[in-house]
Amino acid sequence: MEEEKVRGKAELTGWPAKAWSLLSATRSESPLIQCITNFVSMDLMANTLLSAGASPAMIHTADEIPDFTPHARALCINVGTLSADWLPAMKLAAQFASQSGKPWVLDPVAAGASGFRLKACLELVELKPTVIRGNASEGVDSSHESTDAVEAAKSLAEASGAIVAVSGAVDIVTDGRELLVLTMGCP
Ligand SMILES: Nc1ncnc2c1ncn2[C@@H]1O[C@H](COP(=O)(O)OP(=O)(O)O)[C@@H](O)[C@H]1O
Numbered sequence: 001m002e003e004e005k006v007r008g009k010a011e012l013t014g015w016p017a018k019a020w021s022l023l024s025a026t027r028s029e030s031p032l033i034q035c036i037t038n039f040v041s042m043d044l045m046a047n048t049l050l051s052a053g054a055s056p057a058m059i060h061t062a063d064e065i066p067d068f069t070p071h072a073r074a075l076c077i078n079v080g081t082l083s084a085d086w087l088p089a090m091k092l093a094a095q096f097a098s099q100s101g102k103p104w105v106l107d108p109v110a111a112g113a114s115g116f117r118l119k120a121c122l123e124l125v126e127l128k129p130t131v132i133r134g135n136a137s138e139g140v141d142s143s144h145e146s147t148d149a150v151e152a153a154k155s156l157a158e159a160s161g162a163i164v165a166v167s168g169a170v171d172i173v174t175d176g177r178e179l180l181v182l183t184m185g186c187p
């Protein structure tokens with residue numbers, strides 16, 4: 001049984017091998033991950049990071065960012081419950097991350113829902129996220145599948161320089177040139 005597991009792991013190549021190696025590194029290094037995220041899924045995000053072996057910190061006050069963000073290994077910004085108070089903190093943290101070459105992820109939740117939100121998301125994209133992740137459309141009544149967003153995802157990746165990931169029943173990931181189509185989800 002043990003031998004089979006070892007043989008299975010040794011046979012991994014390409015993206016699965018890379019994914020396994022990154023997950024193993026996350027488990028062994030427990031990186032500190034700063035999250036500025038929405039009130040709805042904040043708890044779920046913290047627990048998901050813990051389950052991956054990382055060390056989450058939900059720190060969103062601008063006053064703390066100059067002291068805290070330099071210690072984080074990566075940053076996640078999700079604009080789900082965006083407010084005028086939080087936006088400057090998001091931008092400041094993104095600037096710290098970009099300037100120091102730390103990976104940071106932008107989740108532009110419902111970017112088109114209002115002018116304020118769209119402008120905020122465009123300003124955050126200007127701060128060079130490493131990854132932009134989103135959905136083709138939002139909510140239980142969403143009308144678009146992730147696969148409908150392939151061309152939009154490629155264009156966004158090309159224009160922004162970010163890796164773009166669109167999740168859903170099928171997850172798509174692109175840098176504008178290569179396209180990964182992942183069907184490993186569970187409804
Ligand atoms: N209908 C589905 N069938 C199979 N897997 C799914 C389905 N919907 C979601 N998933 C899985 O759950 C993950 C998160 O789903 P998603 O709806 O994109 O979440 P979020 O609300 O965080 O955007 C996807 O990446 C995929 O792995």
Ligand SMILES: Cc1ncsc1CCOP(=O)(O)O
Pocket residue numbers: 038040041078079080081107109
């Ligand atoms: C219902 C709702 N309203 C604002 S944010 C949010 C949830 C967003 O979910 P996720 O963090 O998975 O994008």
